[in-house]
Amino acid sequence: MKIVATNIGERREIDWKGKIVTTGIFKFPVDEPIFLDVEDVKGDAICNREKHGGIDQAVYAFSEKHYEYFKELYPDLEWELGMFGENLTLSDCEESELHVGDTFKVGETIVEVTKPRQPCMKLGVRFNNMKIVKQFWNTDKSGVYFKVLQTGYVKKGDVFELIKTDKTKPTIADVYNEKRLKKNM
Structure with missing residues (x-):
């Protein structure tokens, strides 16, 4: 895995069907390195601390390969990396x-x-269409949250080097599918 883009978002207020929604999901690639801190990415807006950020959700990463699937569903959108609210777009x-x-x-x-x-x-x-939420749930393309054990800067081109793994633990896909099954019950 390699970082294809580092993405940051600002706090925005959007008029969504007559209701003001505050969000940080509008993230866009930046050219400079970003700082991964213990509970978030420095300079990145988190508007709902109950659902985003924190120790177990400090950094969100999404695969560039997953974009192709969603581009087919939304061919008329103006696509750019960061569309899924990810801090790191990975190869x-x-x-x-x-x-x-x-x-x-x-x-x-x-x-x-x-x-x-x-x-x-x-x-x-972000997609200007609520159908994306169900479509996202109905895939195995969830992306992944990371806890930051050692803070510091990352940049486009940095490679993920595996330090430790335990293949007896569930995969992210296993955890996601279990949550999806519970949600659909």
């Missing part, structure tokens, strides 16, 4: 190969895989 991030607790050295940091993303209505706001 190849396979949820079925990442185990909870996998630890990586990347840039100056050490990060640990914690959990998949569960889509919320703000993804629908």
Whole structure:
């Protein structure tokens, strides 16, 4: 896995069907390195601390390869990296190969895989279509949250070097599928 883009978002207020929604999901690539801190990415807006950020969700990463699937569903959107609200767009991030607790050295940091993303209505706001939330749930393309064990800077081109893995632990895809099944019950 390699970082294809580092993405940061500002706090925005959006009029969504007559209701003001505050969000940080509108993230865009930046050219300078970004700092991965213990509970968030420095300079990145988090508007709902109950659902985003924190120790187990400090950094969100999404695979560039997953973009192709969603581009087919939304061919008329103006596509750019960061569309899914990810801080890191990775060259190849396979949820079925990442185990909870996998630890990586990347840039100056050490990060640990914690959990998949569960889509919320703000993804629908970003896509200007609430259908994306269900479509996202119905894939195995959740992306992954990381805990930051060693803070520091990362940049485009940095490679994830595996430090530790335990293949007896569930994969991110396993955890996501279990959550999806519970949600659909």
